[in-house]
Amino acid sequence: MIGHLILRLSLWFLLTANFSPLNTIIGIGIAFLLPRNSTSPERLKDLLWGIGKILIAIPQAYIEAIELILRPHLHEEIVMERVKSRRSPGLVFLDIFLITFTPKTTVLKYRDEGWYEVHHVRRKQTP
Incomplete structure (x- = not known):
């Protein structure tokens, strides 16, 4: 509360x-x-995991932004990523935030079947 x-x-x-x-x-x-949350509370372990991932994502976002400035990435792809099981709406939001926080990835859509549709910007792979 x-x-x-x-x-x-x-x-x-x-x-x-x-x-x-x-x-x-x-x-x-x-x-x-404001209305109260009617879902079950997140487990402490999952919340600590999320905080750790945020701390890792901050420097990663700066590194990716600098990479995009110095060496533009022109190849794009859309991939489906599986949602971890037993995720509350708050943890799904945290997942989407973490994916979208870095400049090279954006969640386009969350599917109720348990998938994220993610847009990636990558350097073109040379064969």
Whole structure:
């Protein structure tokens, strides 16, 4: 409950960029009024895994951006990637965020059958 309140209030501050007392009161009110999550809570192990993957993805994103600037990648492909089993909607969102965070990949579509449709930009493979 407190974790959800802190997350929602943090998102409110990111959206408004205003830390005034009135805005804080409005943010707390909105955080309490938003509907609660009806799915099962994520396991701590999965959340720690996600945080670790985010920490790895940040430098990877910078490296890929520099690669794209210095050596443009012209080959594109769309692949289907399997969703890990037993993923809550929050963890599916985290997966999509991590895939899309790096400049060379973007999730185009999430399929309810358990697949991500992912667009990759790659250097052309020479035979």
